Amino acid sequence: MGTELDNYSVHEDNPLGYGSSLPVPSVQEIVRNDAHNVPERYIKNVEDRPLSSEKCSVSLDIPIIDLSLLTNGDEDELRKLDFACKDWGFFQIINHGADEVLPKMKAAVAAFFELPLCEKKKYAMAANDVQGYGQGYVVSDEQKLDWNDLLFLMTIPSSFRNMKYWPNSIPGFMEALDEYSVELQKVIDDIFSNLSLLMGMEGGFLKELHGVMKLGMRMNYYPTCSRPDLVLGVSPHSDCSSITLLLQDDDITALQIKHKEAWIPVKPVPNALVVNIGDVVEAWSNGLYKSIEHRAVTNEKKPRISVATFVIPGEDVE
Numbered sequence: 407m408g409t410e411l412d413n414y415s416v417h418e419d420n421p422l423g424y425g426s427s428l429p430v431p432s433v434q435e436i437v438r439n440d441a442h443n444v445p446e447r448y449i450k451n452v453e454d455r456p457l458s459s460e461k462c463s464v465s466l467d468i469p470i471i472d473l474s475l476l477t478n479g480d481e482d483e484l485r486k487l488d489f490a491c492k493d494w495g496f497f498q499i500i501n502h503g504a505d506e507v508l509p510k511m512k513a514a515v516a517a518f519f520e521l522p523l524c525e526k527k528k529y530a531m532a533a534n535d536v537q538g539y540g541q542g543y544v545v546s547d548e549q550k551l552d553w554n555d556l557l558f559l560m561t562i563p564s565s566f567r568n569m570k571y572w573p574n575s576i577p578g579f580m581e582a583l584d585e586y587s588v589e590l591q592k593v594i595d596d597i598f599s600n601l602s603l604l605m606g607m608e609g610g611f612l613k614e615l616h617g618v619m620k621l622g623m624r625m626n627y628y629p630t631c632s633r634p635d636l637v638l639g640v641s642p643h644s645d646c647s648s649i650t651l652l653l654q655d656d657d658i659t660a661l662q663i664k665h666k667e668a669w670i671p672v673k674p675v676p677n678a679l680v681v682n683i684g685d686v687v688e689a690w691s692n693g694l695y696k697s698i699e700h701r702a703v704t705n706e707k708k709p710r711i712s713v714a715t716f717v718i719p720g721e722d723v724e
């Protein structure tokens with residue numbers, strides 16, 4: 407199982423210590439040149455394909471948590487959150503207060519991927535970095551690749567920003583990321599204060615446990631694929647964040663999570679954010695809350711955009 411943002415040691419020339427990636431072609435460009443081309447390197451081994459022998463169940467939905475109820479101290483909703491973290495490791499939040507900025511954020515990300523390749527390449531990930539435009543964590547020439555292009559940026563704290571990766575030709579791009587980061591921080595505070603209560607701690611406990619809390623945003627672009635049965639948008643992995651918040655298109659079901667040995671599709675709820683427990687909270691909760699394996703599939707009809715925001719504790723945190 408691959409894990410986002412971990413399994414790497416800190417290098418002197420790699421300020422974030424998240425490792426580095428070999429350059430591979432833009433999938434968006436492969437599809438633009440020939441919509442029917444699915445190069446060998448993207449074709450998963452039979453057992454790893456989206457519809458391999460594993461059960462695919464469509465009858466279950468992950469829990470939906472009303473964040474406004476939680477902030478009003480609703481005990482039933484708090485119990486629901488506890489169940490969601492234990493039994494699913496995933497939930498969707500509604501009434502989170504960030505609705506207004508979501509379309510702006512989606513538009514900013516879409517505008518970036520609409521830029522011509524030569525323009526996007528100005529922001530290409532350097533060999534020793536994870537920030538920038540690229541194709542994820544490629545460590546070997548033999549590795550099977552995912553059907554996905556991405557732009558990864560640290561947004562908070564601003565001292566972790568590397569401005570050479572921030573597209574400056576898109577009006578409103580920085581404002582959208584700034585606003586989205588500010589709104590998400592409030593949502594994150596609310597979630598952690600409720601998780602702290604569930605763990606029998608003071609409301610501010612888990613937030614403080616992070617030390618310097620950082621936000622890293624992985625903006626994903628999944629082009630259409632003529633053979634969605636052969637490829638994966640993102641291979642199965644768990645996030646090594648404390649929690650991750652996912653913004654996704656309202657009309658495409660692509661994210662799948664491992665639940666009781668089956669891959670369960672996460673049906674988008676308009677304006678909701680998908681939240682998942684990462685490896686850090688799994689450890690902090692002594693394994694009570696689960697960091698669940700997930701993956702994304704592709705489709706033939708419509709490209710998809712998602713933004714995964716990883717909440718990352720300070721380096722010195724146990």
Ligand SMILES: O=C(O)CCC(=O)C(=O)O
Binds near residue numbers: 701714
């Ligand atoms: O796009 C998705 O639905 C999932 C993305 C994801 O899991 C990630 O970026 O870590």
Ligand SMILES: [Fe+2]
Binds near residue numbers: 714
């Ligand atoms: Fe993920």
